[in-house]
Amino acid sequence: MLNILAKGHSRLCDGLDRRNFLRIGGLALGGLSLPQLFQAEAQAGIRSSQKSIIMIYLPGGPPHLDMYDLKPNAPAEIRGELSPIPTNVSGIEICELMPRLAGMMDKLVPIRSMVGATGKHHAFQCLTGRSDDRQPPGGWPSLGSALSRLKGPTDPAVPPFVGLSPAMRHTPWADAGQPGFAGFANGPFKPNAEGRDDMILNGISLERLGDRKKLLSSLDRFRRDADSSGMMAGLDAFNQQAFGVLTSSKLVEALDLSKEDPRVVERYGKGDPNNVLDGAPRMMEHFLMARRLVEAGVRCVSLAFSRWDWHDNNFKRAREDMPMLDQGLSALIEDLEMRGMLQDTTVVVWGEFGRTPKVNDKGGRDHWPKVSTALLAGGGMRTGQVIGATDRLGEEAIDRPVHFQEVFATMYKNLGIDSNYVTIPDFAGRPQYLVDPGYQPISELV
Numbered sequence: 001m002l003n004i005l006a007k008g009h010s011r012l013c014d015g016l017d018r019r020n021f022l023r024i025g026g027l028a029l030g031g032l033s034l035p036q037l038f039q040a041e042a043q044a045g046i047r048s049s050q051k052s053i054i055m056i057y058l059p060g061g062p063p064h065l066d067m068y069d070l071k072p073n074a075p076a077e078i079r080g081e082l083s084p085i086p087t088n089v090s091g092i093e094i095c096e097l098m099p100r101l102a103g104m105m106d107k108l109v110p111i112r113s114m115v116g117a118t119g120k121h122h123a124f125q126c127l128t129g130r131s132d133d134r135q136p137p138g139g140w141p142s143l144g145s146a147l148s149r150l151k152g153p154t155d156p157a158v159p160p161f162v163g164l165s166p167a168m169r170h171t172p173w174a175d176a177g178q179p180g181f182a183g184f185a186n187g188p189f190k191p192n193a194e195g196r197d198d199m200i201l202n203g204i205s206l207e208r209l210g211d212r213k214k215l216l217s218s219l220d221r222f223r224r225d226a227d228s229s230g231m232m233a234g235l236d237a238f239n240q241q242a243f244g245v246l247t248s249s250k251l252v253e254a255l256d257l258s259k260e261d262p263r264v265v266e267r268y269g270k271g272d273p274n275n276v277l278d279g280a281p282r283m284m285e286h287f288l289m290a291r292r293l294v295e296a297g298v299r300c301v302s303l304a305f306s307r308w309d310w311h312d313n314n315f316k317r318a319r320e321d322m323p324m325l326d327q328g329l330s331a332l333i334e335d336l337e338m339r340g341m342l343q344d345t346t347v348v349v350w351g352e353f354g355r356t357p358k359v360n361d362k363g364g365r366d367h368w369p370k371v372s373t374a375l376l377a378g379g380g381m382r383t384g385q386v387i388g389a390t391d392r393l394g395e396e397a398i399d400r401p402v403h404f405q406e407v408f409a410t411m412y413k414n415l416g417i418d419s420n421y422v423t424i425p426d427f428a429g430r431p432q433y434l435v436d437p438g439y440q441p442i443s444e445l446v
Helices: 034-043 124-128 143-151 206-226 231-247 250-255 262-268 285-296 314-338 404-414
Strands: 002-005 021-024 052-057 084-086 093-095 108-115 161-163 272-275 300-304 345-350 372-378 397-399 423-425 431-433
Touching (some): 052 124, 052 143, 052 285, 124 143, 124 404, 143 404, 143 423, 250 285, 262 285, 262 314, 285 314, 314 372, 345 404, 372 404
Parallel strands (some): 052 345, 161 300
Antiparallel strands (some): 084 093, 345 372
């Protein structure tokens, strides 16, 4: 975390008092100063937009046959212990453990035919749409980093990309999103991740920070006066942005759920901060925090919920985790709609692959990259429909297979970015498309 100590009774630029310190989550800087970060972002071309993404990653691979693609007529070793229930959209059924989502299916889109999973046990493909094999120089950037590079911040005091995923023992699941060749300036701001204590300005109070700002301004004026080319004239904007992030309370308040109406907090439910085995905790609060961050101007929020690698006790774990996901996710969708934000906010919920149709001898389902599911909402999409279908045993997609990159093309379109034309140069200077040529937004949705 970034701690700025304050002496006595300090008042920030927005009028908020801070008796002890301003505490801001850790940001991977890659050796760059904040002014340099903002300068790098601006060089990418900042454009204003309030469109946003909330990406909810379910570490480990959730069981597609037990969530949105149940097979009640299949043999017992396939259908398992759970039953489908009707939703508020005629003809669409989902798991009995998710009644709240069933009641708002008109606002959702289950995709039952996700294909193209690499089979690797990490968040990378869900965050980038890509395989991590044979990457271009610098590596593929996550969607949040690409969005940060292309759009920049909506507010100098609010980072464009926030990753809420906490540290986990299985570190590939804890990936909040890599900047790749989008550059370090566009990495996620990570208030919960390991390394959060790496940036502590020991002994630097808000008063001393203000003194340094005055000194820097004086030096800049001297250098600008001596600079006939005018190159120095633009540096003030980056320094102002840097001090804005450090001293504004806007981001701090977005992360502070005590500022929220208690009735809203209660609707989201109470989570458990303890990690589930080597996965993520069941933090219901992160669903609410994601909404608050988007409302504050964050363009992309990524989070991870629980651990879905259920090689044993699949149905016991489903009865624990799925009702919690049902409550947190439904509260998020409802909250976004009530605040008039759902049309501009795309929500995606998925994992790295599906699970075996056949239940194993330990009552679990193993890895199944051949097909998986995703759940989409918001973003101005045509919701209240199911996309794709699998065969009678849930083994393979037989109707409308959807690739990860098609979902990414759809999300970019929802953000006002044409993935057919927009490129970002890799570290070798070669322009790279946001998705591979040939992958288009999902026509049924846009």
